[in-house]
Amino acid sequence: MNVTLTESRRVLRQLQLDEAKTKAERNKLGQFATPIALAADIIKYAKTLLPTDPKIRFLDPAFGTGAFYSALLQQFLPSQIVKAVGYEVDSHYGNESIKLWCETSLKLHIADFTQAVPPNSDLAKANLLICNPPYVRHHHLSRVDKVRLQRVTEEIAGIKLSQLASLYCHFLCISDAWMAPDGLAGWLIPTGFMDVNYGQPIKDYLLNRVTLLRIHCFDPTDVQFEDALCTSAMVWFKKALPPANHVVKLTYQGSLIEPKMSLMMSVKSLRQTANWTQFGLVSAGGNSPEQPLKLSDLFTIKRGLATGANRFFVLTSEQVYDYQLPKEFLKPILPSPRFLGVDEIEADPWGNPILENPLFLLSCDLPPDEVKTKYPMLWDYLQRGVKQGIRDRYLCKHRSPWYSQEKRPSSPFLCTYMGRRDTGRGKPFRFILNHSRATATNVYLMLYPLPILAQALLDKPELNKQVWQALNQISDQALMGEGRVYGGGLHKLEPRELGNTLVEKVFDIISI
Ligand SMILES: C[S@@+](CC[C@H](N)C(=O)[O-])C[C@H]1O[C@@H](n2cnc3c(N)ncnc32)[C@H](O)[C@@H]1O
Incomplete structure (x- = not known):
């Protein structure tokens, strides 16, 4: 398959499919595709976090026409993509995607991701999850759905989200069950969770349940999705408990690959800070909110x-x-x-x-008797040390035996x-x-x-x-x-x- 050609077809189909719907319809299901250049940057950045010759098991839980899958195929060898799975609730996009990617190994399910059953074994789970989830606000979710989502999220991630949480928060938590240990996740989500109250459980999840690697906040004035009208962040984490003294990279504005500002924050400081977007604003003034990091934070x-x-x-x-x-x-x-x-x-x-x-x-840690019987040559050498007064030197005298x-x-x-x-x-x-x-x-x-x-x-x-x-x-x-x-x-x-x-x-x- 010619991936570049398929990508051009995908972009065209995306436009046609979007045009066939009203804005209100697309809003309901958060149907705003990732711009091509951004999808490419995201996969390029994921590549820097993956091992040199990865064996990727890819998952996109909100597939659309497959902006990320397309970028993945363009930047990795087919032999490096051992599995690819997608979920798309809307057959309007889903059926087209199945046609577009039929020559690849993609398994696309036209189904609601939040109701799908995750794989049992770690080997069947994803080790690379990239997602631009639906940004559906809570008032578009029915009461029944809210209660169900709250329950599933709590069962999977042990987190109780408020009824005010948007659908993307549930997507992120539910995906936990779909990721293999040490798997890498990249989420393109609104920055809302970083400041508003209902985002606190998401922050707790990111700081305590996984290893948060990086958050890049796009420039609020350069709206990523002209039609979605919200500020986005790219959140990267690894599915593993955070190591002691873990530090997170926070970047602001510019692009994911070339951010304008960058700072490192310890998990400890992030835990104590309610508003995470403030750092970018403060840094813009050239004033870091925290002590800059030192060599002792790394070694x-x-x-x-x-x-x-x-x-x-x-x-x-x-x-x-x-x-x-x-x-x-x-x-x-x-x-x-x-x-x-x-x-x-x-x-x-x-x-x-x-x-x-x-x-x-x-x-040598062996006691003198053992050295004498088992290692006579070493014993002879040590006796020279005794004669030369080495054994009685301050440091040697305070060690046991003196030659360890x-x-x-x-x-x-x-x-x-x-x-x-x-x-x-x-x-x-x-x-x-x-x-x-x-x-x-x-x-x-x-x-x-x-x-x-x-x-x-x-x-x-x-x-x-x-x-x-x-x-x-x-x-x-x-x-x-x-x-x-x-x-x-x-x-x-x-x-x-x-x-x-x-x-x-x-x-x-x-x-x-
Ligand atoms: C923001 S778009 C992203 C599409 C594509 N991955 C991209 O990056 O261009 C979100 C997609 O998720 C789909 N979606 C919404 N609710 C869903 C659900 N419950 N399960 C699976 N997909 C869903 C929407 O139809 C839409 O295509």
């Missing part, structure tokens, strides 16, 4: 490990060989920044860093702990991208992504590089402003200070 930052005696515990391959130290007690560790010639550390298939002079950290180390897993990003401006690089601090499983000593700060970022990196590993580049773009002034300067122009940055640095750019990259 747990820890100083690398303090061995107590690097020359004893950090060993070269030659030393490991000479002393015949057992592999199980050695972990790759990065050299200090002075001896690290690269800023991106590649790894071999076993996760070991590819470096000219690899180093290893010695750490703190647990510091490798981190994908590191920042140097101290530096001078007058080095060859002219920059006091460096960010390192670490693809290996090497840990680091306390000459580095280790940045461990919090769940919101960790998930994005897991879904799209290529983001690692972009996040690293964004970190490198943090100005020296910003970093030095947070850190301290010592005699001789030595700058130091403690974990908390690095955590206080602002990071607008990193949020933009992960766009969540």
Whole structure:
């Protein structure tokens, strides 16, 4: 099938079908099609949130002639769309759609979505739901319908909507039963729910039952649907409970792909704020209503490990060989920044860093007796440490056994702990991208992504590089402003200070 040709036919049919109805008739069922460019933007944006080669099970519960399905077919390979389901209550549009898309695998039901039975198994449920639901106001709904919708919504989403709620609120809640765990949903809905009282349960659902990723509010003066006369927002969420410290991206005006304003709000702040559209208005004046977000909203930052005696515990391959130290007690560790010639550390298939002079950290949790009997070579080496007075050093003395180390897993990003401006690089601090499983000593700060970022990196590993580049773009002034300067122009940055640095750019990259 030629998708572009079918899309031209669809657009023409949409016009003819709309013209065959009066405005009042279309109002009753919320029949206002999504403009083509917007449908394309929505699918383009969904693509950025999906894994690289997705296996899409698509659902549009208010299908119309299929603006989203058409955009989906244009932007994904047929092999990536494993299932597509639509619901359309009005056969006037539904029958035409069946004809239009008959050469595709679409299963379009001409039925009321709110009365349809959702699939039983998660595998049959949608992992991509895109919907521009009917914006039917409550006074167009019969009393019987209102009561039924209230009941179904409560059964499915555990939410009691007021009788003043518009049909789109019920659509959103009822769809919960149609989505697979971790599935992505994009809803083009009126902004009303963000401010009015009856929208509170929807906000509760978005903040507590799913992971709200982003809300884009279109410009109120640029009415998206010339004939629908209301301001719209695009709401994106994932069907999963929100991680701790979750932050949501709020964008305003411009387009979904290129918004004019953007800010990040923690779920905690959104819970405490009744009116969500106010942020856009305040931001328009250049004044953020909340503290801007910091690196600590994205990372747990820890100083690398303090061995107590690097020359004893950090060993070269030659030393490991000479002393015949057992592999199980050695972990790759990065050299200090002075001896690290690269800023991106590649790894071999076993996760070991590819470096000219690899180093290893010695750490063993076994008690002395066991080491003595099972690992005589290690025992001999430890006795050297005893003779050299390493065991009696402050840090070692306070560990049990003295030759075990703190647990510091490798981190994908590191920042140097101290530096001078007058080095060859002219920059006091460096960010390192670490693809290996090497840990680091306390000459580095280790940045461990919090769940919101960790998930994005897991879904799209290529983001690692972009996040690293964004970190490198943090100005020296910003970093030095947070850190301290010592005699001789030595700058130091403690974990908390690095955590206080602002990071607008990193949020933009992960766009969540
Ligand atoms: C805002 S339009 C969106 C159409 C199309 N998805 C688009 O984006 O252009 C909403 C559609 O939902 C249909 N609709 C209204 N009530 C419905 C219901 N209870 N079940 C299924 N579809 C419904 C309307 O007939 C209309 O075609």
